[in-house]
Amino acid sequence: MNRSVLITIIVAVLLIGAGGAYVLLSSDDDGENKTYDVRVGYLAGDLHQVARVVASDDDVNGGESLFKENGLNISTPFAAGYANGGSVMDAFAADDIDIGFLGSPPAILKSLNLKIDIIIVAMVNSEGSSVVVKDGIDNFTDLKGKTIATPGVSSIQHLFLLELAAANGMNVKLDGTDGDDDTVFYVQVAPKDMQAAMDTNQVQAAIAWEPYGSQMILSGAGELLLWSGDVWPDHPCCVIAVSRSFAETNPDTVEMFLKAFIQANEMIDGAFDAGSGETYDRIITLATEFSGTNETVVLSSMEHMDLDYQIGDNFETYLEDYTQSYIDLGLIPGSKLADRDYANVTEYVEDLVQVQYLEAVD
Amino acid sequence: MPAICFIFLPIKYYYVRTHDEGVAVNKLNKFPKMLTRMRDGFLLNIGFAVLSIAIFLVIWYGLSIFLDTAYLPTPVEVWDALVDSFNTPDPSLGVTMWDSIMASLKRFVIGFVLALAIAVPIGLIMGFSKFAGMIGKPIVEVFRPIPPIAWVPFLFVVTGMIWGPILAIFIGVLFPVLSNVIFGVKSVEPQLIDAARTQGASKSDLFAKVVFPYTIPYMMTGIRIGLGIGWMCIVAAEMIGARGGGVGIYILTQANIGRYDYMFAGMVVIAALGLLTVEAASYVERRVSKWMGA
Missing domain, CATH: 3.40.190.10 (Periplasmic binding protein-like II)
Structure with a gap:
């Protein structure tokens, strides 16, 4: 056998052996330390x-x-x-x-x-979700004709909005579409962007999870209207x-x-x-x-x-x-x-x- | 099926005739002539387009059956969702697909017209005037590579949910048109300018009668490219936030609630709208080229 081929095979065997030993020694499958x-x-x-x-x-x-x-x-x-x-x-x-x-x-x-x-x-x-509103909105029915930001249709906050509207005899429509006197309009906004939307008066209310509700309240972007726990006590x-x-x-x-x-x-x-x-x-x-x-x-x-x-x-x-x-x-x-x-x-x-x-x- | 007919009927005709010993030579020769006419013709293009889509649909159908997941509905399910989306208001958005299309189209047209209104004059000036070109080029070169979608979060906060998506389209259309107009002006053959000058054309004559007409085909190319980019921008922009709905919001909402058949229906609508507008622009581009004698 060619000498160089032999050396190559020996080196390869050594490398494989060393690799195998490393894997075996470093394995955490020894019962006590298993992760x-x-x-x-x-x-x-x-x-x-x-x-x-x-x-x-x-x-x-x-x-x-x-x-x-x-x-x-x-x-x-x-x-x-x-x-x-x-x-x-x-x-x-x-x-x-x-x-x-x-x-x-x-x-x-x-x-x-x-x-x-x-x-x-x-x-x-x-609990842990809040409805934050602009100054001058004192109860949920004041949101008639106004726009509220929600994190999206699939969120618990949106579902909360729908329930609140139904409980107050109101309906919820997508902002920019036709509504009636009892309509509150919604627009989908990521919670992190809600404060900016409130600050620039693009929306008059927002419903978000924490910490974004507290952030809007403490920054002065809006005032608390209600916590989700006020309506749904202990809701998951x-x-x-x-x-x-x-x-x-x-x-x-x-x-x-x-x-x-x-x-x-x-x-x-x-x-x-x-x-x-x-x-x-x-x-x-x-x-x-x-x-x-x-x-x-x-x-x-x-x-x-x-x-x-x-x-x-x-x-x-x-x-x-x-x-x-x-x-x-x-x-x-x-x-x-x-x-x-x-x-x-x-x-x-x-x-x-x-x-x-x-x-x-x- | 029509596509298959377009492709295979002539071949069948040729095969049958060439294997019939009694056939007249002149009839045998019909096939190459007919094929030539069809190859150059509209029908062949349509035939291949339909065949291509048919192949795509078959692959899509096969994949959705094979994968058996709600994430990839069959073309039939998407078609049903598409039809339903036009007829019934979406339960989550309260609007039909027509409303969504109209909302997106309004944004698209405003953004597009704004971009044209700014890109064309600026492009002409930057191309025609060396000084304006030297001043404007660095700014254009800095902003041009930034994807329009990267502007969307900033535009949303600064300009709001009405202007944010419109300006995203504006940016998407602006740079392709601007670049092409500048390139068009710079491509005017010097002989044309010299000829106009020797005939006593003033600077304004030169601009209006030589440079501007020469630039039109380039501008049309920019518009065609910009239209495609504009549709990409509108979907991304609407997904960040838009007042009055839109196809982008429709797609995002359906994805969020897990109605993927309706989400794909929204994607089909975007594809159709994009295709229609780009094809319309291509048609105008061809007509203009013909009119310009190209």
Whole structure:
């Protein structure tokens, strides 16, 4: 055999051997240190999801994040965060994420309309949306003939607007179209742009999630008309959704994730009860950085939303109401339930909400 | 089907006749002549266009069946959604597709006319006057490469939901027209200018009777390119925010709620509108070229 060929083969064997040894030695599959990969999606700048941010941070937990401490290796395919819940659902459909943080209405809309098979395993927060109005608007009926900004048709804020209008004998139409004396017009504006829209009087009201509601109020762009909790007490807002196939094949991982998430919630509760300290300061820093706001806005936001992971008695009732509203509005064709083999809305929600993972760790 | 007829009937005619021993030679020769006429003709173009679309639809249909996902509805489902969108107000927006088209068209026409009104005179001046060209060129060259869509968030905040999308179209149309007009003026053959001058043409005569007419075909090319870009801009701009709806908002809303058959219907409408306007511009461009003796 040619000498140079022989040397090449020896070098190749050595390299392959060294590579194999490295892989074996660096493998964390030794039982105790085994980590589980989870791909997570979330909304950009949504303070409702601050517990996820806290659970991901190393510093707030003394050098190792709560997720890592629970054996999870979290990756975020879209680190900047998705623009809305619909996009998080698209990420599920594209198999880009295993677990997602999003509003419950977009989860319902797309899981039915597009047959995206997810389950809801925990709540993230309840309430936490506000209607902010320009000076001179004192009650909801004053919005007749005026324009209100919403994050989009699929958002819980838009659904809230529809419910408020119906309760006040008003109707909602797209801005720039014909309406009557009882019409409030809406226009879709990203929450981060709502303050600018209010400042320039392009809209006379806005309905947003936190911190954008508080931001508009504190900046003087508008005044608070009402919080969503004033009308829908304890209504679920953001939830943790998991790809059904991922949950079925990795139940332990889902439980580990929920455990870390609960610990983060408890950490936030403890820090805010104390009102000061290293953990408190770090959480405020994380929240301001994540939401792109300042401490005053963060503190106001935290006051007006309830970070709660538990699935309470009225959780499923609210989800049934959301689903039924979408069917009534024509946003979900009635046939979609049957397409997914559900006899009715209750059956669908019972299948959508899976509490066993939370029960296992709570 | 008509496309297939256009392509295969002549071939069949040729095949049958050439295999029939009794056929007259003059009949045999008909095929090449007919094919030549068709190849140069409108019908052949139409035939190939229809065939191409038919192939696309078959591939689309096959893919949607194969993938079996609500994200890719079949052409039939999209067609049904398209028909429904024109007949029934959308449940989320409360408007029909006609309303959305009219809202987008209004923006498009205003933005387009504004762009023409500014790009043509400025382009003529920059091309005709060395001084204006030297002053204006650096500014144009700095702003021209910036995609019009990049301006949209800024325009939305500064100019609002009415003018924001219009100005996005304005920017999209402005630079192709401007660049082509400048190029057109600079392309005027020096002999033409010399000939006009020797016949006593004043500077204004030279501009009105030589330079401007010579620039028209270039301007038309710029308009055609600008129209295509304008449609891309309007959809992106409306997705950021627009008052009064529009096809862009329609597409975005349907995507957000997961009605992809209706979303694709909106995309079909944009494609049709874009195609119609660009083809209309191409037609005018051809007529102008003919009129100019090109």
